[in-house]
Amino acid sequence: MAHGAKGFDAAVSFAGGCQCGAVRYTISGELPSAYACHCGECKKQSASAFSISIPISFARLSILGAPKIFEVTAYSGAVKRCYFCPECGTRLWHRSSASPDSATLKVGTLDDGRELAPQFHLWTSKKQAGILLDPASVKYETQPDDLLELRERMQH
Helix, strand or coil, X not given: CCCCCCCCCCCCEEEEECCCCCCEEEEECCCCCEEEECCHHHHXXXXXXXXXXXXXXXXXXXXXXXXXXXXXXXXXXXXXXXXXXXXXXXXXXXXXXXXXXXXXXXXXXXXXXXXXXXXXXXXXXXXXXXXXXCCCCEECCCCCCCHHHHHHHHHC
């Protein structure tokens, strides 16, 4: 199966972790489709023009090491728990009180995530100048009302 396939194959796994290696993880099964967010918060947490993420069931993550947690109130009003390496500070994934069984994993932390192209873009109204988006991808000026449902569909 290729990256982004909707099937679940427990024999397949993907590994990743922080920059220094103090926190590592394995994801069981195929990876869901990715999306990019261009909001101000994602720019800050990634120290870049946007952040690329995949939504996964938290139960699919096997974690080695002890990440630290930073809590913030998201745009939606939900409490977002941001997991990062206590040594190097790499942001690894988020979990939201709106969807406690899920995680939003940062694609840049995968050992090999280069085939995961974003299928849609959030907050394009805040997009960094000079960033060109794939014309075939779906774009949202802000955050769609059905974001949680959209992310849940991506996991299956």
